[in-house]
Amino acid sequence: MSKHILSGIACAILLTLSSLALAENAFPTTKEADWTAKTFTFNSGDKFNNLRIHYYTIGDKSKPAVLLLHGTNQPVRSLLAKGFAGELFGPGQALDSRKYFIIIPESIGSGKSSKPSDGLRMAFPHYDYDDMVTAQYRLIKEGLGLSHLRLVMGYSMGGMQTWLWGEKYPSMMDALVPMASQPNELSGRNWMMRRMLIESVKNDPAWDEGNYKQQPPALKTANIMFSIATTGGTLAYQHLAPTRALADKLVDERLAAPVTADANDFIYIWGSSANYNALPNLNRITAPMLIINSADDERNPVETGILAGEIKQLKQAHLFLIPASTETRGHGTMMLAKFYSAKLKTFLASIPGYDK
Structure with a gap:
């Protein structure tokens, strides 16, 4: 780095x-x-x-x-x-x-x-x-x-x-x-995105049915994707990143940050909203x-x-x-x-x- x-x-x-x-x-x-x-x-x-x-x-x-x-x-x-x-x-x-x-x-x-x-x-x-x-x-x-x-x-x-x-x-x-x-x-895009979060982690071979040795790579990318798609504000993001270079900078900063979540905890807590x-x-x-x-x-x-x-x-x-x-x-x-x-x-x- x-x-x-x-x-x-x-x-x-x-x-x-x-x-x-x-x-x-x-x-x-x-x-x-x-x-x-x-x-x-x-x-x-x-x-x-x-x-x-x-x-x-x-x-x-x-x-x-x-x-x-x-x-x-x-x-x-x-x-x-x-x-x-x-x-x-x-x-x-x-x-x-x-x-x-x-x-x-x-x-x-x-x-x-x-x-x-x-x-x-x-x-x-x-x-x-x-x-x-x-x-x-x-x-x-x-x-x-x-x-x-x-x-x-x-x-x-x-x-x-x-x-x-x-x-x-x-x-x-x-x-x-x-x-x-x-x-x-939960319905529409809100639930669809949550479902894809869970599926992204579970479909990563490194997850290994929850018996992973290290955090699956999909955990980071799925979490960043969800965050950008469902939090931050359309006008705010356009104001902060009016060019591709500035948008890339925001993405690069997130990709450079360490993973602090646990994959199984992640799956459980996002899935807990299913029957709300x-x-x-x-x-x-x-x-x-x-x-x-x-x-x-x-x-x-x-x-x-x-x-x-x-x-x-x-x-x-x-x-x-x-x-x-x-x-x-x-x-x-x-x-x-x-x-x-x-x-x-x-x-x-x-x-x-x-x-x-």
């Missing part, structure tokens, strides 16, 4: 660390811990002993609790970066961590929570979003001893889980904020909802008209659609909380029980 590329990677790492430091300086120290469910029964019927859920907390446990749910393959550090936490968790901001106790669990299959790469590989029980939500609920109730949440808010996969939270535990929270998500089952469908039980949701989506979301294209009819089934729901621009990032727009922080703050202020 050339000195130029190494230098570029080093600069990117320093910038990331600087962003995290800037964000964390604005709110109390983030704490990490594990909670273990001694027994856990998956929807598949499989039973698992000592299921580990790793989680992060910010603030005082005596304050109203906010449950924040991450996206697929999304490291928690992205929720602690300047563009997100730096816009939401600081003094006077929408999720001021002096006023709220913020809980960020790593879902089954993610981060330091139980996952196939811990040792079981493809013998690990197949899980779905409902399993993830059940585990989160048990963490809140059994692990943290909390009986109520001020807010459940999530991005992408976490947004879909937010819909499920409202249906499974309707009296558990004051408010719901699903972001970059919809309640309908919150549509049939929308009438169970009673908490007020602020649904935040972006007009350039590649995975949830606004032109499909999904949500137009569904939102009428909800008792108290409002859709906030962020207009597309060269500054938005398609499906990834929610990591730039500046686009909706004021709306979120106003929404929470309108919900009874808000601590002024």
